[in-house]
Amino acid sequence: MSESRPVALDAMGGDHAPHEIVAGAVHAVRERGLSVVLVGSPRVLYEALADHDATNDVPIVRAEEALAMDEGALASLRRPRSSIAVACHLVRRGDACAVVSAGSTAGVVATGRLRLKPQQGVLRPAIAVALPTVPTPTVLLDAGANAEVKPEALVQFAHLGTAYAELAFGVEHPRVGLLTIGSEAEKGNKLVKRAHELLEGSPGVRFIGNVEGYDLLAGKADVIVTDGFTGNVALKTMEGAVRYAFGELRTSIGSGRLARLGALLQRSRLRELRRRLDAEAHGGAVLLGLNGTVVIAHGSSRAPAISAACQLAADLAKGGVVARIGERVNAVPRHHRRW
Amino acid sequence: MSESRPVALDAMGGDHAPHEIVAGAVHAVRERGLSVVLVGSPRVLYEALADHDATNDVPIVRAEEALAMDEGALASLRRPRSSIAVACHLVRRGDACAVVSAGSTAGVVATGRLRLKPQQGVLRPAIAVALPTVPTPTVLLDAGANAEVKPEALVQFAHLGTAYAELAFGVEHPRVGLLTIGSEAEKGNKLVKRAHELLEGSPGVRFIGNVEGYDLLAGKADVIVTDGFTGNVALKTMEGAVRYAFGELRTSIGSGRLARLGALLQRSRLRELRRRLDAEAHGGAVLLGLNGTVVIAHGSSRAPAISAACQLAADLAKGGVVARIGERVNAVPRHHRRW
Secondary structure (H helix, E strand, C coil), X not given: CCCCCCEEEECCCXXXXXXXXXXXXXXXXXXXXXXXXXXXCHHHHHHHHHHCCCCCCCCEEECCECCCCCCCHHHHHHCXXXXXXXXXXXXXXXXXXXXXXXXXXXXXXXXXXXXXXXXXXXXCCEEEXXXXXXXXXXXXXXXXXXXXXXXXXXXXXXXXXXXXXXXXXXXXXXXXXXXXXXXXXXXXXXXXXXXXXXXXXXXXXXXXXXXXXXXXXXXXXXXXXXXXXXXXXXXXXXXXXXXXXXXXXXXXXXXXXHHHHHHHHHHHHHHHHHHXXXXXXXXXXXXXXXXXXXXXXXXXXXXXXXXXXXXXXXXXXHCCHHHHHHHHHHHCCHHHCCC | CCCCCCEEEECCCCCCCCHHHHHHHHHHHHHHCCCEEEEECHHHHHHHHHHCCCCCCCCEEECCECCCCCCCHHHHHHCCCEHHHHHHHHHHCCCCCEEEECCCHHHHHHHXXXXXXXXXXXXXXXXXXXXXXXXXXEEEECCCCCCCCCHHHHHHHHHHXXXXXXXXXXXXXXXXXXXXXXXXXXXXXXXXXHHHHHHCCCCCCEEEEEECHHHHHCCCCCEEECCHHHHHHHHHHHHHHHHHHHHHHHHHHHXXXXXXXXXXXXXXXXXXXXXXXXXXXXXXXXXXXXXXXXXXXXCCCCHHHHHHHHHHHHHHHHCCHHHHHHHHHHHCCHHHCCC
């Protein structure tokens, strides 16, 4: 599928909005050849684009309101003209192919749900994150859109994640694991035990069984499904643990006779590695299952991360991720559907 | 409270049983001045003790059966004379002060529950692990004893963890956090939202509110309560993430011009640090809330970890952790109890 419509980029969301967002848009257009439209306050964005001599390169769509980073789901209902709402509206109208925002996750998810609506056949949209495994990332979902779900939703997450792994990372027949607390089928809580039964023999899902917390970064599965509460706790735990390990490492190599070697390491590979591992630097989480793709960049994103998020959004749109998910979910034979 | 009764050490549980277990017992007796009794096959244990010239230093209590490492909860019911069951029986009879086992967690938990029974007023025994924060460890519970609990159980976990942090780590007025997916009171699933209400204003609990996955290793709380499903996923995720970070680090510093510096680091501090961070090396998880303390050492424990686990068990028994938990749980005014 060719895709000439631009990515709608929420220019007002994120800790470094609008300047780093605008710089990311300029990078995406000039270096990646992407088509991007900035959504936000025209006056502010025009000035920011002028700093890059880019007023002719990136169009602006007006949105005078914005969601603050600490505003949650409710605020999104009260701000129908916020930059993220307008960006969603562009996709809805067919004037943009996907949305990118570095705004507050709760606000982006609530706005996306409200403005784009779940696609036909999808029970619950989910947040998918790509964990830095090799050779291809492991997709973890739901990373926090739904604190409470039914087992049937986990089967759908398997379809959403499978479509994402295929399109974003070119994985053929992605292996799907179910996050729980032991490898035997009967391990876990009620939700997981029932989901295990449903996933076994689910058409179109290559289910490899239970996986545990250890396996998230071990590359054992291409897609790992869980409820949004567990997924969010696991993702943040992982980020905290990586940060902790590097902090301890810095303390350890910063003291004693190895101090100078440590300092050398810190300045070079260590910093690079830390950045790569730190989940905050990943291309972005993706909200799947809506009538349009929404890439949620981390709130602390600077220009390179915004540009990468635009690339991911464009790739997913070009691959037709919404249609692919729709085909998968609706291709499940009626007697296998529990939704 | 003085404590002269020995620690009952399950000599047949663990990947390196019985030799490393016996070596750990000899270390605990000789180097730590602890009193330990080994439970297992007398012939095998006598020979192992003879290797240390220690046949007179450590008494043996006969148990001819053992739970295999891959045997779960059900097997423990079928083996009333297993080494872990006999060790629990010694505590029950008042002939030992606490149990240490490196056997399978599921088997140890099931046997402990069955043989020692939950103490009066305790709804659910829980597994507590000490995370390596500074200046004192953070106690996470439940780390996996209960896959499904009611909100009231989380309040009790707060009492169990508070007693443990006070006795094992000397923390005064431990701060208790509730693990969830956002700092606001209304964040989380139904279980957590209700537990938040119950914890607020719970007498005897210094509740500091919600904590997130990031906070597990940040020293923000002294005790973090969660259900056993979430706690187990978080603990294993943390272990996996630390392992991953060090693996990546090794790859990174092992290549290119920094290879030699990296190799130097690997041989010294890095290995030491990795061992300290790796949750597998911690003193052991503790099963709290039974009529007797059970320390569950990691299955891969060697002599030093077994010796440390014996020390922890003796310290907890000496501090009267069972009585302390009983006082806490039963001191909650009736109108505040929801159990």
